[in-house]
Amino acid sequence: MPAGAPIVRATLADRDVVAEVLASAFADDPVFSWLYPDRRRVARLRLLFGALAAHAITSGHTYLTADGATVALWSAPHSWKVPVPTLLRAAPRIVASAGVRLPRVLRRLSELEGHHARAPQDHWYLEFIGTRRSAQGRGHGSRLLADGIDRCDSPIYLDTPNPRTLPFYRRAGFTVTEELSFPTGPPQWALWRQA
Structure with a gap:
């Protein structure tokens, strides 16, 4: 595992960094x-x-490299569904981000939630992991993922929309359990890793 900046738990002061890193990492995502x-x-x-x-950080399971290169958002077992009050607080930003595409965004989030609900319940959920584009390919993501896996005491579920990331997750011990198809838009893949 490559050496690098220390891995730290994110605080609300890191919210903009977390958003910036993930926006950069997912800019070309299908x-x-x-x-x-x-x-x-x-x-x-x-x-x-x-x-x-905001929700992920306050739940205490968001980690980043201290240099701000890589971020991972996790949900603990039985807590991956975002509570309605939290969704209502996040709604203005979600609406502003989606604009006229809000129905499409909400439909995809709802469809993903439906697929996720079929997974065994006692698991960690890796919501997002991403590395700033300028720092990709240097092992930062692998190091942060390995750190997260070490913290988990239950199986891990994730879904990815990018087929290029499947080898990355397979190297970390994940198995593709299903290709998720949707009425519109690109497919995604559900992955599982035993504890």
Whole structure:
């Protein structure tokens, strides 16, 4: 495992960094490219990830490298569903990020939640892991993922919309359990890793 910046737990002061890193990491992602097919995608993603990061950070399971290169958002077992009050607080940013594409964004999130609900319940959920584009390919993601796996005492579930990431997850011990197809938009893959 490559040496690098220390891994730290994110605080609310890191919210903008978390949003920036994930917006950069997912700028060319197939699903986010479909959801936000305009030149303002990165700005829209910053708003979306800022809304999602607030909940993840306050739940205590968001980690980043101290240099701000890589971020991982986790949900503990039985807590992956975002509570309604949290969704309502995040709604203005989600609406602002999606604009006229809000129905498409909400439909995909709902469809993903439906697939996720079929997974065995006692698991950690890796919501997002991403490395700033300028730092990709240097092992930061592998190191942060390994650190997260070491923290987990239950199986881990994740879904990825990018087929290029499947080898990355397989090297970390994940198995593809299903290709998720949807009425519209690109597919995604559900992955599972035993404890």
